[in-house]
């Protein structure tokens with residue numbers, strides 16, 4: 730039985746990785762370095778880990794851009810109309826969604842079949858809707874700020890669902 734330790738240079742959250750058909754093992758965090766220990770012959774986990782890293786990176790960038798755009802919205806800043814500000818968030822969100830779909834396929838778990846992924850998709854739709862109200866459609870400043878705050882609450886719900894793989898991440 731081969732025993733390998735694979736160290737990765739980064740990792741935001743403890744994560745699971747598909748080692749071979751159907752089996753999952755926990756990755757262990759060690760001060761910003763992730764260790765995978767397993768005794769299977771071949772290691773098929775790297776693609777999954779890279780994709781998950783891409784997904785989580787897009788999540789972080791998407792959130793940061795949303796928060797910053799909200800602040801610019803509140804200040805009435807002209808920066809909101811900048812060309813890159815109108816394009817980059819959509820590009821990041823497209824990669825986020827593409828990586829999400831690829832991860833789901835690799836995990837053999839799907840929205841409407843697995844509750845946590847159904848919850849993520851539903852959460853994503855609500856997040857998008859609230860984001861639209863916050864940055865575009867909201868009529869009053871009050872409405873926009875309320876939508877901006879609510880969108881962030883939904884965002885953290887989605888993160889909690891992802892980490893616990895449960896549609897009820899806060900117990901229930």
Ligand code: HEM
Nearest residue numbers: 742743744745788829830832833849850853887888891892
């Ligand atoms: C704003 C939207 C989203 C956020 C904030 C988000 C957040 C996250 C985070 C933080 C992780 C890492 C979890 C971990 O390391 O244990 C993750 C993993 C994952 N996400 Fe997302 N995600 C979003 C959208 C989606 C959507 C729409 C899908 C499904 C269609 C999806 C599918 C997945 C899958 C399959 C994983 C891998 C879970 C694992 O390996 O344990 N994500 N997501």
